[in-house]
Amino acid sequence: MSTSLFDLMRSRRSIRAYAGDPIPAETLALLEEAASLAPTSRDRKPCRFYTVTDKAQLAQLAKAKAAGSAFTAQAAAAIVVAADSTVSDTWIEDSSIAMTYMMLAAEALGLGCCWVQMHLRSDENGISAEENVRRILALPEQFRVVGFLALGQKEVTP
Numbered sequence: 434m435s436t437s438l439f440d441l442m443r444s445r446r447s448i449r450a451y452a453g454d455p456i457p458a459e460t461l462a463l464l465e466e467a468a469s470l471a472p473t474s475r476d477r478k479p480c481r482f483y484t485v486t487d488k489a490q491l492a493q494l495a496k497a498k499a500a501g502s503a504f505t506a507q508a509a510a511a512i513v514v515a516a517d518s519t520v521s522d523t524w525i526e527d528s529s530i531a532m533t534y535m536m537l538a539a540e541a542l543g544l545g546c547c548w549v550q551m552h553l554r555s556d557e558n559g560i561s562a563e564e565n566v567r568r569i570l571a572l573p574e575q576f577r578v579v580g581f582l583a584l585g586q587k588e589v590t591p
């Protein structure tokens with residue numbers, strides 16, 4: 434393992450408050466590339482990555498579960514990891530590794546991010562958080578959503 438990767442792993446923290454600046458499209462593309470480089474069982478690659486920057490959709494994602502996601506409304510972007518469960522039965526593992534690759538890539542790019550869990554969670558009306566994300570992104574039923582990364586520029590403390 435290179436020293437720089439080890440340093441990134443040491444310095445990374447979950448960031449839930451962001452400076453207001455947008456994230457350049459090429460930076461978001463790099464994060465998607467990082468996610469797509471993650472290994473998957475039998476190389477089935479069941480995951481799709483959906484980058485959300487629309488404020489209204491971010492606000493919807495923030496309410497997809499009852500707690501622990503509200504800060505998404507102030508994020509510059511979210512990258513949702515959705516896996517086709519008919520492609521692979523290891524969608525949880527594959528999605529989680531992709532999330533982890535993206536978290537480390539975000540740290541390498543100087544961005545703040547936080548994993549927001551959807552799988553096994555529900556909103557304040559008891560509706561599955563995964564179902565809410567499928568509705569927000571118009572995804573078919575077989576797509577399972579472990580979670581998404583909320584992302585933004587790190588706030589600079591004076």
Ligand SMILES: Cc1cc2nc3c(=O)[nH]c(=O)nc-3n(C[C@H](O)[C@H](O)[C@H](O)COP(=O)(O)O)c2cc1C
Nearest residue numbers: 445446447448449500501502547548549550551580
């Ligand atoms: C599987 C998983 C689910 C998580 N879900 C949430 C979440 O829904 N909301 C949240 O604010 N943080 C969430 N986190 C972030 C953890 O709370 C955080 O990683 C942990 O407290 C350690 O802090 P650190 O990331 O700063 O080292 C999640 C992390 C993981 C790995």
